[in-house]
Each structure stands twice: as structure tokens, then as C-alpha cells.
Amino acid sequence: MAVVALFTSLFLFGGTERLFRDSDTGWHIRTGERILAGEGIPRTDPYSFSKPAGRWMAWEWAADATMGWLHRASGMRGVAWLFGLAIGGCFWLWIRLTWRCGGDFLLACAMLPALWTTAELHWLARPHVLGWLLLQATLMTAEGSPAAFSVRHGGLALLAGAVWANVHGSFLLGLLVLSLYAVGEVIQWLIWNNGDLRRAGWQARLLLCASVGTLVNPYGWELHRHVAGYLADKELLSRVAEFQSFNFHTAGSGPVLAVLMLTLAGAGCALAQRNLGRGLALLFFAVVAIRSARGLPLAAVCALPLSNGSLTLMLLRARGWRPWLERGLSALLTYSGNLRKIDARMSGAAPAVMAAGCAWLALGIPAVAARTGFPPDQFPVAAAQQVAALPAGARILAPDKFGGYLIYRFNGQRKVYFDGRSDYYGAAFMKRYLRLMEARPGWRDEVTKFGFTHALIPPDGALCAALEGSGWRRMYEDRVAALLERPRGWQ
Secondary structure, three states, rough: HHHHHHHOOOOOOOHHHHHEEEEEOHHHHHHHHHHHHHHOOOEEEEOOOOOOOOOOOOOOOHHHHHHHHHHHOOOOHHHHHHHHHHHHHHHHHHHHHHHHOOOOOOHHHHHHHHHHHHHHHHHOOOHHHHHHHHHHHHHHHHHOOOOOOOOOHHHHHHHHHHHHHHOOOOHHHHHHHHHHHHHHHHHHHHHHOOOOOHHHHHHHHHHHHHOOOOOOOOHHHHHHHHHHHHOOOOHHHOOOOOHOOOOOOOOOOHHHHHHHHHHHHHHHHHOOOOOOHHHHHHHHHHHHHOOOOOOHHHHHHHHHHHHHHHHHOOOOOOOOOHHHHHHHHHHHHEEEEHHHHHHOOOOOHHHHHHHHHHHHHHOOOHHHHHOOOOOOOOOOOHHHHHHHHHOOOOEEEEOOOHHHHHHHHHOOOOOOOOOOOHHHHHHHHHHHHHHHHOOOOOHHHHHHHOOOOEEEEEEEEEEEHHHHHHHOOEEOOOOOEEEEOOOOOOO
16 A cells, blocks of 8 residues: 555656645755755745845754755655655555554555545645654554663654654654653543553653653754744634645545544544543544644544554444344454454565665656656746846745745745745734735735835736736736736836
8 A cells, every 4th residue: 555655646646746736845955955065954044035034943954954965866856756755654654553553454444545535635745744654653652652661762762752853843743642642541540440550651751752852953942932832823823724724515525524533433432442542642633633624634644543443442342233233243353354464464565665666767757757846837937937037136026835936946046025934934924915915905015115026926816916007017927927027116
């Protein structure tokens, strides 16, 4: 399944472009290349003219450097390959976590369509996919924690915490998950006397070591405060699309809804089975999925295996059904268990290595390489040729989606008005940005304030019509972007 996920994410349904449908990939790559060029880990912003040289935390710098190194070595081919492997790795760990939780083979197969559809919502060449892998590994550790804690366990936790804190801000979720499992064991012991305090102690020690490890980053504990503050800033997140609730009324949302329902069902079973650690973790994933569209893929890759384990245990303990139902269920579970034994005898290591090599070679095919990168039907790829002819000091008004692409296209040499780093720009800036892009009252003041000389904006938007109506001249237009020039003396 991991091999299928690898090739699907890269080669089916325009995968080599779909991975790059978020322009944040652009500034991640260029930041990584700056680090590798000897400029060090950024402390101030190098890209913006609207908020120049402000204090900026590049809190995914290790992922950026990896992306930058691959891009320098092999262009977008290397970046696509990295995240194709990461997506395949997520599917492999999904299966491993399912077995760790005692999940059923056939039930896992039934969950695959929901997993696939929901995870694909956020299949992007961005560091969060690496965070998925680390969170899955954390859940595997929490589900299989032994009673005895060793120096090796502590050392690995320190290392994992340090790596995670420099790769993606989701390290806080990893610490929270470990906390939930430890607290669950203690509550079980207090209420039913069936909790394992030694297990809780093991998890608490692991949590402590991992927490210390996360302090090994360029910003120290300031990173924790920054990420926590960002995630708690409701005013800011209410203006970030991926943090809005998913619209379950859209066509084809059935599999996505199934992920949420399975997560809640698994939580109910886990709590009924007095497995509070797992139950609390599942409830957490359900809440995140309800509140944010970004939480749905997280629930798919992390919560479904836990739900599978609890649902399987419920089926194994089923009593009081009609005899023919009990016999049929028993036969089905036995058959599924035999399939699981066959799977256990297949390591898959050799096919995985071969698949990775084949994917690398396939990405080098000229026809595939030509389609690897930012999709020209979503980004101003053609218009960028006109932008290149503008004076070096031109101040270009462009939406955040175009901003990340412009950083990539011009290697950060052309400063941008706005890009996807919402934590850097802040809620107040985003309020003004939305007022400007929607051409609401006061938009002219924003144009004057920032001294825009040109605009690169969607041609059918309200702002494009407003600028043209006030005298701005259209220099170029295609279906994606229009390039406008400010007339002399415009106020």
C-alpha cells in the first residue's frame, strides 16, 4: 500500500503538480538554500517589503534545509521525490500502527478509501507531512510502551524531540499525545484500579526527555511560546483558510465524514473498554478535525488505526448476538487474522527500495519533469516573465498565494507584499490585507500606504476592477493573473 501511495501521489491525477499547489513550498525551498549558502538560520525576514527585516522564526528550518539541498541538487524533482516518499511512509506507518493497536486486516482495508480521500486533502510538498510521520511514530511508542525505562529510551526521546522541534511545529502535539496516554493510565488506576502506574511512569519519563529535546533548537523555549501563541490566536487563525472548519456539505465529502465518525466511534469503544489513554487521544483528534480542515488528514493518518484497534476488540468481545451472526463474525475475524499473518511474513523492504529508485528515475523522464512544479493554471507562471522585466525596485501588490511563488521564482530578490507566513504578518496585517483584496472601503489608503507601483492579481477579482476603474493600466493578462501598472500621479 505504501508503494501505491508513493506512485499515486507522484504520477496519478497530476501528482507532480498537485504536490505544489501551495505556494509556501516556494519560500521553504529558498529559505533552505539561504541556510545552505552560509547565511545561517534566519532571525529576521528576508522577503517582505511590507514588513521588512522584522523578527521572524524559521521554525521549520531543518525541513527547509533538506528541501533546499534537494532542490539545489536536482530541482523540483528532488523535492517531489522527498514528499512522495514521506507520503508512502505515512501509509506504511499507518499499517504498522494498526497492527500495534490490535486492528483487524479487513477493517483496515475498509478504512482505506476514507484514509486516502482525506489525507489527500493535504498532500503538499510542505514540512507538515514529515510531522505526520513523527506523530505516527509517537503513537506507536505510546501504544507499545514497556514497563521498564532505559537510558536508550531516554536518548531516543531526546533525539526525536530535537529533530521534531526543528522540522515542524507539530512537536507540541507529540508532547500532548504522550501526556494524554500517561494521564489516562493514572485515571484508570484511580477509578478502576486497572491502570498501570509503571506504564504511566515510563510515558512520563519519555515525555520529560522528549520535552528537553525540543529545547535544542535555534530559538530555545521561545519557539514553544511562539508556536503555542500562534495556535491560540483565534483572531489570526480565523483568517487562515486551512484552519477553518471543513464544509461537509460539499460533493464527495462522504469519506471525509467517515473519518470523523470512525474516530468518534473508536473513542467511544476505547472509553468503554477503559483504555483512557487511547480514548483521550481519539477525542482530541476528533475535536481537532471538527474545528479545522487541517485536522481531518491528521485524524485520518493517526486516529483511524487507534479506532480500528478499539472497534476490533469490541467485535472480538461481542456476545448476545444471534448464533448465526456470532458464527459469521467469528469466521470473518479468523479469516482476517490469517490474512494478517501472511502480511506479517512480508517485510516489504526490498520492494520499497526498488519503488523509491523507480520513482526517482520516473521523475527524471523529460515529460514528467516538465510537469513537476507549481501548476501554471493556479500560479502566475506565464505572467512571471512580464514581472521579470519590471524595475528591480517595483512594489508589486499580489495575494499571498502568488507571494510564495514570486519568492521562489525570483529567488527572494524581488520583495513581496504578503506570503503564507501568517504567524509573521499577524492578525492586524491580515485584516488590512483582506480589506484591500476585496476592495472594501479604505482600500485606496492601503495602496497609498505601501506605495505599490504594480499589481499582480486575479483578473476577475474585485480589486482588479477597482484598480482599473481608478486608472491603473493593464500590462498583461491571462486566465490566472493580470499585471497592472500604477499611473503617474495616482492618489
